[in-house]
Amino acid sequence: MHTTSEHNDLFDICIVGAGMAGATIATYLAPRGIKIALIDRDYAEKRRIVGELLQPGAVQTLKKMGLEHLLEGFDAQPIYGYALFNKDSEFSIEYNQDKSTNYRGVGLHNGRFLQKIREDALKQPSITQIHGTVSELIEDENHVVTGVKYKEKHTRELKTVNAKLTITSDGFFSSFRKDLTNNVKTVTSFFVGIILKGCELPYPHHGHVFLSAPTPFICYPISSTESRLLIDFPGDQAPKKETVKHHIENNVIPFLPKEFRHCLDQALRENDYKIMPNHYMPAKPVLKEGVVLLGDALNMRHPITGGGLTAVFNDVYLLSTHLLAMPDFNDTKLIHEKVNLYYNDRYHANTNVNIMANALYGVMSNDLLKQSVFEYLRKGGDNSGGPISLLAGLNRNPTILIKHFFSVALLCLRNLFKAHKMSLTNAFYVIKDAFCIIAPLAINELRPSSFLKKNIHN
Ligand SMILES: Cc1cc2nc3c(=O)[nH]c(=O)nc-3n(C[C@H](O)[C@H](O)[C@H](O)COP(=O)(O)OP(=O)(O)OC[C@H]3O[C@@H](n4cnc5c(N)ncnc54)[C@H](O)[C@@H]3O)c2cc1C
Numbered sequence: 001m002h003t004t005s006e007h008n009d010l011f012d013i014c015i016v017g018a019g020m021a022g023a024t025i026a027t028y029l030a031p032r033g034i035k036i037a038l039i040d041r042d043y044a045e046k047r048r049i050v051g052e053l054l055q056p057g058a059v060q061t062l063k064k065m066g067l068e069h070l071l072e073g074f075d076a077q078p079i080y081g082y083a084l085f086n087k088d089s090e091f092s093i094e095y096n097q098d099k100s101t102n103y104r105g106v107g108l109h110n111g112r113f114l115q116k117i118r119e120d121a122l123k124q125p126s127i128t129q130i131h132g133t134v135s136e137l138i139e140d141e142n143h144v145v146t147g148v149k150y151k152e153k154h155t156r157e158l159k160t161v162n163a164k165l166t167i168t169s170d171g172f173f174s175s176f177r178k179d180l181t182n183n184v185k186t187v188t189s190f191f192v193g194i195i196l197k198g199c200e201l202p203y204p205h206h207g208h209v210f211l212s213a214p215t216p217f218i219c220y221p222i223s224s225t226e227s228r229l230l231i232d233f234p235g236d237q238a239p240k241k242e243t244v245k246h247h248i249e250n251n252v253i254p255f256l257p258k259e260f261r262h263c264l265d266q267a268l269r270e271n272d273y274k275i276m277p278n279h280y281m282p283a284k285p286v287l288k289e290g291v292v293l294l295g296d297a298l299n300m301r302h303p304i305t306g307g308g309l310t311a312v313f314n315d316v317y318l319l320s321t322h323l324l325a326m327p328d329f330n331d332t333k334l335i336h337e338k339v340n341l342y343y344n345d346r347y348h349a350n351t352n353v354n355i356m357a358n359a360l361y362g363v364m365s366n367d368l369l370k371q372s373v374f375e376y377l378r379k380g381g382d383n384s385g386g387p388i389s390l391l392a393g394l395n396r397n398p399t400i401l402i403k404h405f406f407s408v409a410l411l412c413l414r415n416l417f418k419a420h421k422m423s424l425t426n427a428f429y430v431i432k433d434a435f436c437i438i439a440p441l442a443i444n445e446l447r448p449s450s451f452l453k454k455n456i457h458n
Pocket residue numbers: 016017018019020021022039040041042049050051052053054055058132133134135169170171172175191276277278279294295296297303305306307308309310312
């Protein structure tokens with residue numbers, strides 16, 4: 001790794017943001033002889049509530065890239081499935097329906113994992129580490145992006161980096177997406193994140209989903225002694241401290257299993273929580289020569305399913321595969337073609353991850369539909385096996401997703417009928433709610449190619 005103050009060299013790639021996406025693609029590409037400038041404004045370990053549960057799909061992609069070792073050595077925990085709680089009922093669903101442990105997720109401290117990826121990347125001699133904040137993309141007279149301007153952290157000087165391809169992976173508050181996409185970003189809700197210390201989970205090594213409250217909350221281990229509790233707070237305005245307290249007292253504590261109560265009390269006494277917005281932003285990139293978007297800068301979904309890193313690693317792998325198919329980085333037109341291929345291929349890889357995240361959040365926040373999804377999954381067999389393979393990011397077949405979604409809506413109608421609550425109004429609301437959840441997602445995410453390609457992750 002080099003740390004130079006002048007960058008007269010021409011890099012193959014300049015990466016803006018050494019976060020989950022930027023650091024991972026750097027560490028994957030650098031050993032393949034690609035000269036990379038990796039820029040971030042902050043290389044210190046972050047304490048974040050994001051990206052702490054990797055679904056098996058994300059783990060499989062790391063494996064495929066030969067990077068699975070990056071999950072070792074910092075007390076990350078295997079996750080074998082999910083437990084669901086609704087009123088007095090509970091059950092679990094395993095990722096592996098055959099009792100094997102072939103597929104597993106991982107619960108971890110995001111900051112520790114990111115430092116591990118960065119360390120691995122910065123060991124590579126073909127990576128130049130730059131500590132600074134990128135302020136602008138540089139373009140030539142043909143509007144081709146040829147690098148970036150940044151303010152160096154220690155000297156406060158404005159400097160430039162020149163590269164044949166710039167990857168902007170500057171995360172959810174990206175400054176560059178406004179010129180590179182037609183995206184509309186919406187805030188679906190907020191997550192209040194709390195760490196529970198020394199709390200024995202009712203289902204060890206499982207994600208826990210609680211449906212009794214008006215909107216869901218989830219919990220999963222992130223080390224051998226800590227679990228993350230993420231409490232959904234609906235609306236598009238960040239809740240104030242008092243409102244959070246009121247929400248937890250009325251909508252969370254009454255529905256928590258007893259194992260959690262004293263750990264939550266202790267965390268609340270220490271006032272140790274963070275709040276993050278949950279965005280939905282479908283990918284609508286605008287093609288521009290010399291630059292490509294990666295990670296949350298391009299595409300975001302609700303984090304309830306922990307699908308973010310599945311999509312990030314899918315994208316890292318796809319973009320890398322296309323770039324590595326070139327003999328070198330000397331042909332600007334060829335680079336542009338490869339970027340275009342990546343943008344097209346990534347729809348199929350991420351369709352289910354994106355639809356599943358927001359559809360499940362919609363269903364779990366809807367009184368009638370959430371009872372039905374609970375009952376539907378509890379039946380087991382294909383009713384749980386299909387949905388868990390989608391949630392895990394292992395099954396990319398959108399037909400399966402649509403089938404299970406409408407089966408839940410049908411079950412809801414059947415339950416109303418059985419309970420003699422079926423009226424035209426009720427039936428109308430169930431059908432309307434189901435369509436309002438799925439239709440915009442299908443329009444944004446589905447492409448004909450989503451139905452044609454290979455659908456099982458291996
Ligand atoms: C509340 C919440 C919970 C989540 N939980 C999960 C989960 O459990 N599982 C999961 O898979 N996904 C989860 N996600 C999603 C996941 O965290 C993201 O998809 C992932 O972190 C995106 O990675 P990224 O590299 O695009 O962005 P980031 O990891 O945010 O990296 C962006 C990097 O860019 C740098 N940067 C920004 N601007 C500049 C600039 N101008 N100059 C230089 N550097 C810059 C930043 O310092 C940062 O290092 C969650 C998201 C949220 C909001």
